[in-house]
Amino acid sequence: MHRALRRVAVAAAVMLSLSFLSAPAHGAALLAGTVLTNVTATLPTELSPLATGKRISYVTTNVNGGIITATGLVLTPKTGKNNKTVAWGHGTTGLADQCTPSTSQSVFWPEARAAIAELLRRGWTVTAPDYPGLGTPTAHPYLIGLSEARSIIDSVKAARRLDAALTAQYVVDGHSQGGQGALFVNEIAPSYDSPLVLRGTAAIAPVSNADLFAPLIPGTAAQGYLVMGLYGLQAIDPTVNPSTLLAQPARDRVSVLQSGCLYQILDAFAPLTAEQLLVGGALPDAVVTKLARHLNPGQAASSAPILLVQGTADEAVPYVITAGPLMSQLGAYSQPVTFRELDGATHDGAVFQSTTLVADWIAVRFA
Template identity: 30%
Template sequence: MPGFSRALCAAVAAVVAASGIAFAVPDATAKSGTQPGSLVSAAPLADGLRLPGADDAERVTYWSVGSDGAPALASGAYFLPEGAPPPGGWPVIAWAHGTSGLADHCAPSLVGPALPERDNPYLTAWLAHGYAVVASDYVGLGTPGPHPYLDVEVEAHSIVDMVRASRAAAPAISNRWAVVGQSQGGGAAIATARYATEFGRPDLDYRGAVGTGVPAYLENVLLPLGPGVPPAALPAGLTSYVFYILAGLRGAHPELDIDSYLTPLGRTLVDDAENQCTDQAHRTAEGVVLGDVFSRPLGAIPHAHDVLADYMGLAENGYDRPLFIGQGLTDIDVPAPGALGLAAAMTANGQPVTLRVYNADHSATFTASQQDAIPFVDGLFQGV
């Protein structure tokens, strides 16, 4: 696909120049074409974004797969522990970040995590335990094109391909890896667990997954939304997540004509969400009544449940490696019933899932769970 690669890279360069975001996208045909995981560029991470305790850190751009199945650019950063790597290289934690926004300038590899005071100590602890941290921004976040927020297969491709690209940039990184994520990233980690072996063949050795604050069965929450439903304002964070989902779905599936389900107010708010990081999106959503956003029910989408489940649904079976789900009982960002229901369904289906619950909210569960997640992951790397 050399013609496609040159054309896409030219378009990328034009968008990057117009946006003012400083990252280089050289001609990918000089590397390995557009195969998933092919490294496009690598450069030292911007000042202030390096994790404490990281011996080396770079921002990488690489090829992955978009919602339409075509090659798509993604970016991210990797961090190596201090000291000499063990035989075979540093084992890998593929970090799946939580919601940071949809605009390119919200990408963690460009600006850091949305909650650095929470996420940086968490990631530094993994470095201190001898793991390289490999962190995808996900397709379309920090690179041209829409970010298909919560698209499970795109997130899985982004994460698997980030491991490949990081290994190409840093030979000290092992092919043995596990995925760990929180919130949006908790869902991405569980989605990756479902596809990791398939997408990682033949060169990667996937071991297992950790997901906290996992947004499960959101398709069931979205289906009742429509004119007048709900009739009162919800917490601004929940409302802004709906705008992000609608924007992601609109970009990933233009054939659904999502705009036709929205009022003029709704279209404006979803348009705004595409250009906002989380803090600004929450402020914009303050006091907005979701029932005023819709001109007709989302359930009127043809085969609505199947469409939404295919886009963002997390599988109840098909996992071939151990996975850990941590859920806070007082979490209002990602309420407990979804993750608990998913874990129950996995257990009923004989899947290798470990569930831990915490008397804590969204962020407190994330930090508290690490004392359980680290020995769980250490066990994944025992033996060969």
Template identity: 30%
Template sequence: MKVVIGRRLGAAALALLFLAAPAAGHAAADPARDPGTVVSNEALPTSAEVAGASGSRQLTYWTEGPRGEAALSTGAVYLPNGTAPAGGWPVISWAHGTTGVGDDCAPALGFDVTSLTRDYVSAWLTRGYAVVATDYVGLGTEGVHAYLHGRSEGRAVIDMVRAAREVTPELSPAWVAVGHSQGGHAAMFAAHEATKYAPELDYRGAVATGTPANLEHLFPLGGPGFPNLGLNGLTAFAAYVVAGLQQARPDLPVDDYLTPRGLELVETAKSMCFLSLHKYAGPIGVGEIISRPLDNELFRSALRDYLAVPTTGYDRPVFIGHGLRDQTVPYPLGAKLAADLQLAGQPVTFRSYDAFHGSSVFEALPDTTAFVRSLFGTA
């Protein structure tokens, strides 16, 4: 615990020093804050270990925050058993699903992630891939995590590869983005700009399952009396998005659109991890937290900028998978994303599975394994 607390204080101090620096010291002018630069390399907490790893580390590194500023993220590096092949271990940059938006919810700091996540990361390790896993900006570092802010999450996924390679010589520059749920959203953004954002790396493609796409079309429908749609965790997810909007867009009058109950729930969401918040928010409907309709150009534009998954501009293959029984991110959202990509002539493969949200990532594993192997030329 002393190690974790010390690292948090150190990361917070570094962030505060950066915020106090003059404008001329922005990240672009200071190599010490270049994206992917490691500021801390420590032992991973036991609670963050996964089976099948022969070595693991906890990193803190520079990336980009939701306002375009230099910001710190934490993450983990897991190496598979055995000797690295010539050229180094091929890399999976894993983007995790929803854990929360507060520091206590960061997987690399020891947050008790689900066995599903542990088993999934282990599955890639046993297949001979190194796994690097970002926590995203604000989880374990200064500020509130801007949940589902696509640009900053995608860059954290890319910069995690840079950071891991800085301290781990066994890693190849060849890498693939893989994410599920929130992480599927992050992986899509990483896929969209990986080659131009990090040209020194060898980005091969991406896998995104259970991806919460097209939410920018749904959120503006919210307002007083919004019905209960029967979706698992909807109110908790909405509270996280609102908290993220407050972080990314302080110019927006977000609080003016929340009821007193909504203000309380969003404030609670900033420190409560997902399972606890899901239970806490269970009886509360989305219509009870919004005081007036969001269907205006101010919020429609802000939500597009914040949430919308790009449907053009991909230069490497992308695999999208979705469960037909998904009650968290309904199947039509993922199917529409895939259809829009296909209509735009993007290099996308889409598969559906007779599975729920959590189980779909494992149902897809045979297909995603074959897909990733083809990207690395080992099929």
């Protein structure tokens, strides 16, 4: 199906779901996790021998509790299925609809394929949500933890509606943006995931402590992440206006947010100086505070054990932030936190090097 037709189909699903909610038939309303559409998915070559796939659109909620639609994949093992579910949280792909992993294999990153392949080999059904705004008409609330977490949880609910044999037990495994989302799942699960039972979360190089790293980004090759972060914040807080924060040379390049995906965005903003990126060369303190409020995991108690994996040579998420402040923040609560340092591992390399480690840890959680 052409991308334009897919957008029409998704938009129709959104309007259909909202019409049901405003005038529910026989008093019934669509619940979070309700499957709106499901079609057979074409999987990457690394995964097609291991699983059958469905691309779904399903009901989830935004950070204010309002009903929205999200999309994603449900992958069912072809052999050895044991009726447990692992949700995979993908790393950053971009902001535009062409950056949707469930429909664009060019952003179904190789490290994600490797991680999911190992999960499928263990017999677990895998959900791979796209996150709100990727593949749907709304803006993507990039790095907004509560947005990611709700869509991750509701993807598991949706999978159980497609397959009644799946138990309520689930684990979340995520990388980078998805690792951050996994940690937020652990915080909101008690109030949001019923009737599911969270057994644990594995977070590989998760984004955290935005108040520490965001002020250090201007003038570096990571500036594209910051620009995306500002637009992600605007998606839930319209008082944040990136156009007034970005300097003219950066504003001249923002069209790449819709025409490109992650690597095109990073390339577009990398050459700028701090003063060419931001007015005055720095973020206002009020914006840094808002980023921390919405991006930082560890501000509430975890509800299940955590596995934290971090490479020492990570070029995107600083090792010192994960091993230092984040570990301290997560360790302040009662749930156990296991930290695994991967010497010399890069941001993506940490996923490749930890596929067995993570799957073994998940197996213990399910046992």
